[in-house]
């Protein structure tokens with residue numbers, strides 16, 4: 001079989017996103033294992049031509065470096081992708097499941113009739129067919145989906161693949177493409193950064209992160225005291241922030257911050273994919289959870305199945321004692 005793949009380059013705020021390299025790595029691997037085909041990368045946006053040299057995992061870059069296109073425009077991108085499908089430029093499309101591109105796959109599938117696989121966390125060639133592993137119910141269930149042919153749209157879940165395989169420098173061929181006439185329903189006007197004021201958790205070396213397992217707002221000071229003893233700060237999963245117990249600036253995950261501290265102590269956090277997306281690259285992950293099957297243990301370096309409420313105070317005391325001895 002041939003795997004002719006088109007990867008939509010994902011970028012935000014003037015930088016390529018890691019998901020771009022994840023997709024390029026997967027695409028390259030598919031072409032190599034399929035025994036034939038090509039990888040093309042669609043790069044759309046103002047001032048993006050300078051990134052071509054980072055996209056060496058692609059054979060060709062289709063470039064639309066257009067003034068006024070700071071972010072990916074959904075309607076413009078959709079029109080381009082639809083044309084490439086019609087013109088048979090590629091048979092398999094890869095989109096990143098990010099806030100900018102997530103809705104594109106479904107719209108494109110409706111327009112073209114191509115099959116769409118969402119939340120892809122695995123893609124491989126099995127007996128000449130493309131088999132994708134898709135995460136359902138927030139990652140609680142994984143299902144293998146076999147594409148009926150060589151054509152399809154894959155929405156790749158960020159954080160599912162190593163970006164390193166796609167980080168290949170080089171000089172792929174560049175094909176400049178003209179901007180099609182598009183009626184844009186949604187237009188990017190400006191980026192509004194969140195208000196500063198609270199601590200920036202992306203800069204903390206130690207994070208004590210609390211999840212729904214903390215149970216009550218009244219228990220937060222215990223986590224705060226432990227964080228202080230460890231020389232760090234408190235962060236949280238989304239339910240804790242949604243309840244208003246901590247500000248949004250402390251949320252880790254897909255719709256929060258991406259952190260990579262030296263120590264990430266996850267207290268009562270199940271480890272849903274949306275949470276893992278924001279912390280999986282932490283240097284040392286220690287998970288405390290009463291459920292031994294909690295997915296956080298899949299990525300934790302160390303873990304304990306104990307009640308966090310029994311642990312926080314003695315752990316804080318032990319840390320303080322160790323620090324006092326070290327002085």
Ligand SMILES: Cc1cc2nc3c(=O)[nH]c(=O)nc-3n(C[C@H](O)[C@H](O)[C@H](O)COP(=O)(O)OP(=O)(O)OC[C@H]3O[C@@H](n4cnc5c(N)ncnc54)[C@H](O)[C@@H]3O)c2cc1C
Nearest residue numbers: 211212213237238253254255256268269270274290291308
């Ligand atoms: C589009 C989208 C974006 C999202 N963005 C984010 C995001 O940015 N960040 C995020 O975190 N989530 C996000 N989510 C939500 C995510 O899917 C999960 O629902 C959420 O991460 C679960 O939070 P949790 O682990 O704190 O809670 P739960 O999944 O309820 O887990 C609580 C855990 O605590 C354990 N526990 C309970 N009591 C104790 C105890 N006494 N001691 C020890 N362990 C205990 C339980 O065993 C359980 O594993 C998003 C979801 C969607 C759909």
